[in-house]
Amino acid sequence: MLLLIYPMLILSVFGILTPIISRLAERLSLKNIGGAWAFFGFLIALIADIRLINPLRREGVLLFTIGSSAKPPIAGFLAVDWLGYFFSLLFITLGLISSLYSLDYMSHDNGLEEYYSLLLLMVAGMVGLAFAGDFITFYVFWEIMSLTSYCLVGFRRHKWEAIEAGFKYLAMSATGTTIVLFSLSLIYGITGTLSFAHIAASLLKAPPSPLFSMIFILLIIGFCVKTAAVPFHFWLPDAHQVAPSSISAMLSGVVTKTGIYALIRTLYLIFSLSTVNFTFLFAVLSVLTMTVGNVLALLQKDVKRLLACSTIGHMGYILLALSLGTVNGLTGGILHVFNHAIMKGLAFLCIGAIIYVTGSRNIDDLIGVGRRMPITSITFAISLLSLSGVPFFNGFISKYLIFTAALEAKAYLLTVIGLLNSGLSVVYYLRLIQLLMLRKPSGKIAKVKEAPIFILIPLIVMAFLCILFGVWPEPVYKFAREAAIAAYSKVQYILAVTKV
Amino acid sequence: MRKDEFVGMILSLVIAYLLASLLTQGFAVLSPFRYAGLPIIIVKPDVLFHNLGSSISNILWNIRGLDVIGQALLLFSAAIGVIALLRRKEG
Amino acid sequence: MGFELYVFIASSAVLLAIGLYGLMVKRNMVKLVMSLEIMLSAATLNFVNFASHRIVGMIDPLAHVFAIIAISVEACVIGVALTFIINVYRHYKTLDIRKVKRLRW
Numbered sequence: 001m002l003l004l005i006y007p008m009l010i011l012s013v014f015g016i017l018t019p020i021i022s023r024l025a026e027r028l029s030l031k032n033i034g035g036a037w038a039f040f041g042f043l044i045a046l047i048a049d050i051r052l053i054n055p056l057r058r059e060g061v062l063l064f065t066i067g068s069s070a071k072p073p074i075a076g077f078l079a080v081d082w083l084g085y086f087f088s089l090l091f092i093t094l095g096l097i098s099s100l101y102s103l104d105y106m107s108h109d110n111g112l113e114e115y116y117s118l119l120l121l122m123v124a125g126m127v128g129l130a131f132a133g134d135f136i137t138f139y140v141f142w143e144i145m146s147l148t149s150y151c152l153v154g155f156r157r158h159k160w161e162a163i164e165a166g167f168k169y170l171a172m173s174a175t176g177t178t179i180v181l182f183s184l185s186l187i188y189g190i191t192g193t194l195s196f197a198h199i200a201a202s203l204l205k206a207p208p209s210p211l212f213s214m215i216f217i218l219l220i221i222g223f224c225v226k227t228a229a230v231p232f233h234f235w236l237p238d239a240h241q242v243a244p245s246s247i248s249a250m251l252s253g254v255v256t257k258t259g260i261y262a263l264i265r266t267l268y269l270i271f272s273l274s275t276v277n278f279t280f281l282f283a284v285l286s287v288l289t290m291t292v293g294n295v296l297a298l299l300q301k302d303v304k305r306l307l308a309c310s311t312i313g314h315m316g317y318i319l320l321a322l323s324l325g326t327v328n329g330l331t332g333g334i335l336h337v338f339n340h341a342i343m344k345g346l347a348f349l350c351i352g353a354i355i356y357v358t359g360s361r362n363i364d365d366l367i368g369v370g371r372r373m374p375i376t377s378i379t380f381a382i383s384l385l386s387l388s389g390v391p392f393f394n395g396f397i398s399k400y401l402i403f404t405a406a407l408e409a410k411a412y413l414l415t416v417i418g419l420l421n422s423g424l425s426v427v428y429y430l431r432l433i434q435l436l437m438l439r440k441p442s443g444k445i446a447k448v449k450e451a452p453i454f455i456l457i458p459l460i461v462m463a464f465l466c467i468l469f470g471v472w473p474e475p476v477y478k479f480a481r482e483a484a485i486a487a488y489s490k491v492q493y494i495l496a497v498t499k500v
Numbered sequence: 501m502r503k504d505e506f507v508g509m510i511l512s513l514v515i516a517y518l519l520a521s522l523l524t525q526g527f528a529v530l531s532p533f534r535y536a537g538l539p540i541i542i543v544k545p546d547v548l549f550h551n552l553g554s555s556i557s558n559i560l561w562n563i564r565g566l567d568v569i570g571q572a573l574l575l576f577s578a579a580i581g582v583i584a585l586l587r588r589k590e591g
Numbered sequence: 592m593g594f595e596l597y598v599f600i601a602s603s604a605v606l607l608a609i610g611l612y613g614l615m616v617k618r619n620m621v622k623l624v625m626s627l628e629i630m631l632s633a634a635t636l637n638f639v640n641f642a643s644h645r646i647v648g649m650i651d652p653l654a655h656v657f658a659i660i661a662i663s664v665e666a667c668v669i670g671v672a673l674t675f676i677i678n679v680y681r682h683y684k685t686l687d688i689r690k691v692k693r694l695r696w
Contacts, residue, residue: 012573019580066565074540074559074653076566114584121577128570136657140570143664144577150671151581160682164691167675171623174668175614178630181661182607185637188654189527189600192536192645202535211526238694508616516608520601527600533645542649549650556652560659567660578667585674 003055004064004078006048007088008128014041015120022113035103038116042096042123049085049092049127056085060486061496063133072133072497073193079133079497082486083334086479087261088130090338091254094345095123097458098246101349104454105246105356115155122148122250126258133497135184135194139177142258146173146226149255153243165238172235176225183218187270190215197497200269200490208275216276219266227259229319230288233312237296240308241361245352248304252311252348253341260318260337264330268487273325282323283414290316290421297428302361303351306428307344310387313425314340320418321402324409330484331477332401338476339394339469343386346462350380353451353459354436363432368441372448375456377437379463384433386466388426393470397477593647599640606633620679620686624672631665 018034025033055062065077080088099119106112125144132138150173154166188194190211191202206212221232228236236256240248267278293312300306314336321333353376354369355361370377386393399422406415450456469476486493543555560568606629613626635658642654676686683691 016576074563076564078566110589111584111587114580114587117580118577118584121573121580124573125577136564136567136660137570140567140574140660140664143668144570144574147574147581147667147671148577150675151584154585154675154678157585157587157678161694163675163678163682164694167620167672167679167691170668170672170675171614171627174627174672175630177668178610178627178634178665181631181634182603182637184657185603185634185641186523188638188657189532189641190530190535192533192539194657202537206535209526209530210522211530214522214526241694505616508612512608512612512615515611516605519604519608523600523604524597527597532596532641536645539645539651539653541653542646542651544649552650552652552655556655556659559652560656564656564660571660571663574664574667578670581671582674585671585678 001055001062001064003048003052004062004080004131006051007045007092008124008131010045010048011041011092011120011124011127014038014045015117015124018117018120019113022116032103034112034116035099035106038099038120039096039103041120042092042099045123045127046089046092046096049089052080052085056080056082059496060492063497073195073198076137077133077195078131078137079197079493080131081493082479082483083261083264084130086334086338086483087257088127090257090341091123091126091130094250094253094341095119097345097349097462098250101249101352101455101458102244102246104452105352106244109156109244111155115152118148118152119247119250122152122255126254129258130261133196135187135196138262139181139184142262143177145255145258146177149247149251152247153239153251155244155247156242159242161238162242165235165242169235169239172225172232176222176232178222179218180222183215183222186211186215186218195497196265196269197494201494201498203270203275204272204494206275208277212271212276216266216271216278220263220281223259223262223266224285225259227256227263227315227319228289228312229285229315230292230312233289233292236312237300237305237308240311240348241302241305245304245348245355248308248352249345249348252308253345256311256315257337257341260315260322260333263319263322264333264487267322268330269490269493272490279323279325282319283411286316286319286323287414287417288316289313289319290418294421294424297425301363303363303366303432304348304355304361306363306432307347307351310425310428311340311344313421314344314387316421317399317402317418320406320414323414324405324411326405326409327481327484327488328405328408329402330488331481332398332405334483334487335401335477335480336398338480339386339398342462342465342469343383343395346379346383346459346466347387349455349459349462350376350383353455354380356455357448357451358445363435366445367435368439369445369448370437371441372445373450376451376459379459381433381437382463382466384429386470388429389422391470392467394466394473395470397470397473593644596640596644599636603633603637603640606630606636618687618689620676620688620691623688624669624676627672628665628669631661635661
């Protein structure tokens with residue numbers, strides 16, 4: 001199935017050729033060719049990704065191996081089911097919007113050839129890890145994504161804060177990845193192979209054992225560093241504060257969601273609920289994450305830091321959905337992954353537009369900017385309202401699904417804590433809307449103009465998507481349900497891979 | 501020794517003891533490779549391990565080609581990242 | 592299965608704990624990066640250990656391939672980490688991690 005390799009191939013070829021094309025275009029004195037090249041790369045990769053829907057509907061799982069002499073347990077291969085496909089569509093879409101936004105937003109920076117190349121390679125790594133069928137392939141693409149995101153966080157290297165936050169992010173994330181590698185070696189010691197389907201087939205009816213719990217905890221520690229669950233969340237506010245806003249949108253929107261994808265694979269494919277009972281551990285983790293995220297967000301003065309701390313809170317909701325162990329909970333969690341990526345990406349892009357025009361990040365300097373920038377402020381209000389869970393926007397749908405699934409699974413205390421946290425988050429979202437929109441602008445804000453055109457187009461598109469998926473959630477809900485059923489029932493995945 | 505060095509040493513001694521004992525006990529109870537099938541490629545080591553190198557190279561380049569391509573992409577992205585972090589101009 | 596298997600498993604756990612000690616306590620940033628490398632070598636030792644104890648007397652080369660891939664991946668991470676250290680020195684004029692804490696809350 002050669003179609004599987006096209007999205008990653010297109011993104012990596014475009015990423016490798018970007019510096020060459022940009023330098024050539026500078027010689028011929030054409031501006032902004034790097035951005036246009038990256039945008040077309042994302043567009044062609046999205047089309048190549050959409051072409052996978054029909055083969056995926058015919059067979060359940062698509063496979064790709066290099067060469068015909070090697071068979072799956074020993075060869076590296078790509079295995080795509082609905083879950084990986086859902087995540088890969090989300091990654092490429094957000095990369096497309098972010099690259100369109102960067103055409104105008106990064107016009108004050110230099111070194112743009114490396115920026116677009118790193119962005120393309122980051123999304124190539126993410127699509128690769130969503131498609132991987134083997135733990136080592138997964139690990140290599142995870143490292144591609146991590147390395148490019150370290151360099152993109154520290155991109156504005158002439159300010160001290162970018163370097164400090166970038167180093168802190170690197171130290172914590174590399175520690176987590178090394179702990180994941182240690183637990184991979186232990187999995188090899190138990191099962192003798194490192195492909196997802198063969199480990200799942202070996203451990204299908206295994207009785208619980210302390211060694212499984214130890215391997216499970218080490219894997220969870222490694223992946224929770226990337227998801228910014230609570231004892232490991234310290235890198236997230238700093239990294240979001242200093243990164244360029246398009247990279248903040250990517251970081252909060254999709255890079256944290258790769259940790260969620262890895263957690264779903266670990267919990268539901270490799271260790272099922274009968275081998276390791278993860279319900280209590282994940283319930284405690286999600287309560288801690290939600291509470292600390294929302295309480296931290298109440299105390300911030302910097303808008304980007306506030307949005308980053310609220311990302312930690314939303315990760316708590318997704319971890320709550322994962323801890324239930326039912327298909328409905330998984331559906332709510334996956335749908336919240338999609339909705340949160342769009343809402344939070346839109347929020348970061350809007351605040352980036354405001355920072356681009358006014359030049360300040362502090363809340364007190366931005367009071368009343370909404371009167372001068374109408375389109376930006378309306379889209380910002382839409383994103384903040386859907387983040388709070390107001391009906392008719394898409395945040396309400398996924399939060400409703402998560403809480404009803406929690407009630408079905410008889411987790412009453414978790415539902416109450418989740419609803420309280422959701423109410424707590426409304427406080428700071430509404431305070432932001434009130435400060436930015438409903439007051440009169442003060443001295444230096446009174447002279448700002450609206451943002452340029454390439455910044456406005458992604459904002460309008462994403463706000464339209466927020467309202468569309470709030471009023472008509474049918475297609476995305478069905479897609480998320482297919483992905484959840486594919487993740488929950490592992491027998492089909494195992495049979496499709498081991499029969500080759 | 502400073503106070504935090506002392507605390508760190510105690511903590512890491514505790515972690516070392518816990519990890520080592522839990523892992524060896526776990527692998528003693530559940531014998532290693534218990535859930536494994538037969539290995540597909542296995543090599544009998546020669547004098548000074550000479551035939552091991554050719555077998556590993558065969559697996560790495562012919563069978564695990566996808567990971568090697570991914571590795572090359574990682575090297576390229578690390579190089580571009582270092583160029584981006586060490587560029588000259590202001591701004 | 593042989594006594595050496597358990598000795599090597601225990602020693603890789605001890606190496607992991609040594610790496611964690613270095614990450615927690617050491618002040619110099621270059622020593623932090625070295626501790627990351629020690630943690631990596633714990634995982635690599637575990638892979639090679641399981642390669643030789645799968646069937647007694649013979650060697651399974653697949654785990655050696657995983658160890659080679661892990662080593663070359665971590666080399667790239669060290670490259671980027673050292674670049675960050677160069678930039679930190681240019682801004683802060685020191686390599687002490689306790690002085691690199693200006694971002695609060």
